[in-house]
Structures are given as C-alpha cells and as structure tokens.
Amino acid sequence: MSTTWFITGTSSGFGRLLTERLLARGDRVAATARRPEVLDDLRAQYGERLWSARLDVTDTEQIHQVVADAFKALGTIDAVVNNAGYGVFASVEEATDEQIRRVVDTNLLGSIHVIRAALPHLRAQGHGRIVQVSTAGGQTAYPNFSYYHASKWGIEGFCETVAREIAPFGIGLTIVEPGATPTGFAGALDTAPVMPEYVNTPAGEVRRAIASGDFPLPNDPHRIAQAMIDLVDSADAPLRLPLGSDTFEDVRASLVARLAEHDAHRDIALGVAHRDAE
Template sequence: MATTWFITGTSSGFGRLLTERLLARGDRVAATLRRPEVLDGLRAEYGDRLWTGRLDVTDGDAVRRVVGEAFAALGSIDVVVNNAGYGVFASVEEASDEQIRRVVDTNLLGSIHVVRAALPHLRAQGHGRILQVTTAGGQTTYPNFAYYHASKWGIEGFAETVAREIAPFGIGLTIVEPGATPTGFAAALATAPVMPEYEDTPAGQVRRALTDGSFTLPNDAGKIAGAVIDLVDGGATPLRLPLGSDTYEDVRASLVARLAELDAHRDVAYSVVKDPEVTAPA
C-alpha cells in the first residue's frame, strides 16, 4: 500500500534523494521548497503522485497555508519529514547577526512551525508519523558550528517533548540524526570573514580540515534514505534514530562524558535540597 509523505527542503540533498526514492517505489509525496520549478522533471515523470508547494519555513503563515493545502489535496498524509535546514560555519564571534537569526529561524522556529501546522490534521485523521531531521550535532558539538548546534539542540528538546504529548493521539515522532554525509550541505554552508585570533584554536583546526579534505564524510546518503524508509515501513517509532558511524561514536562519547560529569556533582546536587534527610544514594 502506498504511503503519503510531506517533506520540507526537497530541492537538493537528503530531501531530494528521499523524494526520488519514494516516488520511484510508488508512494505519493508533497514536496515543499523555495523554488518548486526545480522539481519539474520529477513532476513530468510521476504526475499527480508528486504535489509541490512553494515554501519558506521561516514564514509561519505560509507554513500553515501550505500544510493545509497539502492535506486538502492529498486527503491524508502518513509521514511528515521536517528536513529543511540552514548552516553557518564560523566561530561565535565571526558570524553576523543576520546569519544567526536565519539559522534559528530555519532550523528551530521553521521546524516548530511545521509540527504545529501538521498536528491538527494528524490528530483529525487519527494516525501519522513525524520525522524530525537533526544531526549528530543535536547531541554533541564541533567548533565553528555553535549556532547550528544551538538550533539543533533546541529542536531536539522540542521534539522530545512533542513525542510524549502526541503519543496518546496515535502519532509517533522520531528524531533522525544523520552524520557527516556528502549531500552538498557542507558546500552550501554560509561562512563569515575569518578572524586571525582563531587560527590557532580548535575553530581554526576544523576550518583547515574542511579546506584540505581531512574532515571526512563517512556516510552514504542513499543508505541513510533507505534506513529512514525502512523505519517507516517497519512501523517502529524510536525516539531517536542515529545514522552514521560518526553519529554513533561522537554522540556516545558525549553522553558518557556528560554522565560522568553529572555523577561527579551528585553530592553537591543533593546538598541544596530543603529536606536535610534527603541524601544522595550510596
């Protein structure tokens, strides 16, 4: 039985690849992007199985309108994929106010707009899945990506809360965390004038690694798309789906370090409670 998907950010990269794979296997896709004409070739090939909508996810009113139009046109939508994203590669001091605002407006507020617009329709139909695309950078950090991390850590906190709120309605949510993958995203990263003060810091080291090619992209975009499709087909709804060796290793190392730091401060944490009889477990 064909599945109907709503996907943001389908002009290139993971969103485009997922759209192509789904159409090729017979599913229906509502694809949204800033320039719908980019998908004219797919529309000619797949006809009314591809619905397209012009959308900038930073425009909340437009998100509500386009999501409503997609549900009206397709009748029901089984899977909503929050994929649109924007990244800035710069140290904290180097990025401009405009770049910072666009990262937050796209990755955090844009994703929130889509979820809020889709939920009334998903509740009304009594079923559905939301896939919130983040990255390994939703749980760990790398120099020069502070504002990207701010948006991704933020949306993961939002998505985790939403997952608990919507479960009683028969709606599942999974946070999808791809690692570094050659999708063209790195080439599309916004940059800023380099400050020489950061050349001999971790920020400078990562910048040189991207420039000389030593910053590896170990994952396969096609396999990531396949894993996402398999997840939906299998019916499982884990809260998080790590995809990539770097995602697994980096996130695991981050979680282990955070847990060790938390445990190291257990006694001081308990020292501030009102009841003196409440003490840290042995």
C-alpha cells in the first residue's frame, strides 16, 4: 500500500533524497520548494505521483494555501515532513539582524506554521505523522551556531508539546536529529564578516576546522533518508530519533552533563520552597 507525503525543502539535501526514494518505491509526494522547477526531472519520470508547488516557508499565507491545495489534490496525506531550513554560521556578535530574523522565520516559525496548517486536515482524516527535521543542535550546542540552535531548540520544545496535544486525534509526531552529513547544507550556510575579537576563541577554532576540511561529516545521507522513511512505516515511532554516531554521542554527553549540573544544585533548588511545603 502506497503512502502519501508532504515535504518542504525538496530542492536539495534530505528533502530531495526523500522525494526520490519515495517516488521510486511507488509512493505519492507533494514536494514543495522555493524553486519547484528543479523537480522537473522527477515529474517527467513519475508523472502524477509527484505534486509540486512553490513554497517559501517564511510566507505564512502561502503555507496555508499550499497545504490546503495539496490535501485537496491528493485527498489524504499520511506524513508531513518539515525539512526546509536555513543556517547562519557566525558568532553571536557577527550575525546581522536580517540573518537572525531569517533563521528564526525559516526554522522555527516556518515549521510551526506548516504544522498549524496541516493539523486541521490531519485531524479530519483521523491519522497521520508529522516528521520535524531538527539536528543534534536541537539538544546540544556548538560555537558559531547560536542562532541556528535558538531555532532548533525552539522547534523541539514546540514539537514536544504538540505531540502530547495531538496524540488523541491519532496523529503522531517525531523529531529526527541528523548529525553532520555531506548533503551540501554546510556549504550553503550563510556567513558574516569575521570580527578579530573572535579569532582566538572557540568560535574561531570551529571556523578553522570547517575551512580546513577537518570538521567530520561521518553520516550517510541516503541511510538517514531511509531511516526517516522507516520511522513513518513503523507503528511504534519515537518522539525523538537521533541519526548519526555524532548526534548520539554529542547529545548523550550534553544530557549527562546537564543532569549532573542539575543534580549538583538540588539543595539550592529545594531550599527556596515555602517552609510549609517541606
């Protein structure tokens, strides 16, 4: 039995890989991109099983219209994949106001509005799964990615709440967290002029590692795309799915460190309670 998907950001990276794999196995895909003409080769090969539309996820009105059009054209959509993303690679002082707004508008608000636009349709049909593409940086942090992290930590918190709210309607939600992967995303990161004050800091160290090619990209993008497909096929999908050895280890180390720090301040935390609550 085929599955019908709605995917944002399908011009490249995971969005393109997902679209190719799903069409090849016989599924239907509503593929959106800012330049949908890049999907013309797939449309020529797969015909009506590929529905496409122009979508800029920073345009809320356009999101609602495109989502409604996709459900009307395809009838049922089983999985909604929030994949469109934008990254800023700069220290906290180097990024411009415009870059900050764009990363929040794309990764956080764009994802929120896609979910809000899809939910009435998913509730009406009584089933579906939302797949939110996040990153290891949705639970841990690296220098030069502060605004990217702000958007990803934000969308993960939003999705964790939404998952509880929509479960009674038969709708699931999974946050997938790919690690560093050669999809071309790193090369597409927006940058800003480097401030000399940050050259000999952790931000400068990460910048030099990426520029020299020493920053590892250990994961297979095709295997990550397949893991996303498999989780939608599964009847027991988790809330979060780490994808990559770097994601697993970095997030685990971050959680362990946060828990140790949390526990270290137990006495202070409990000491501020009202005396009659003790």
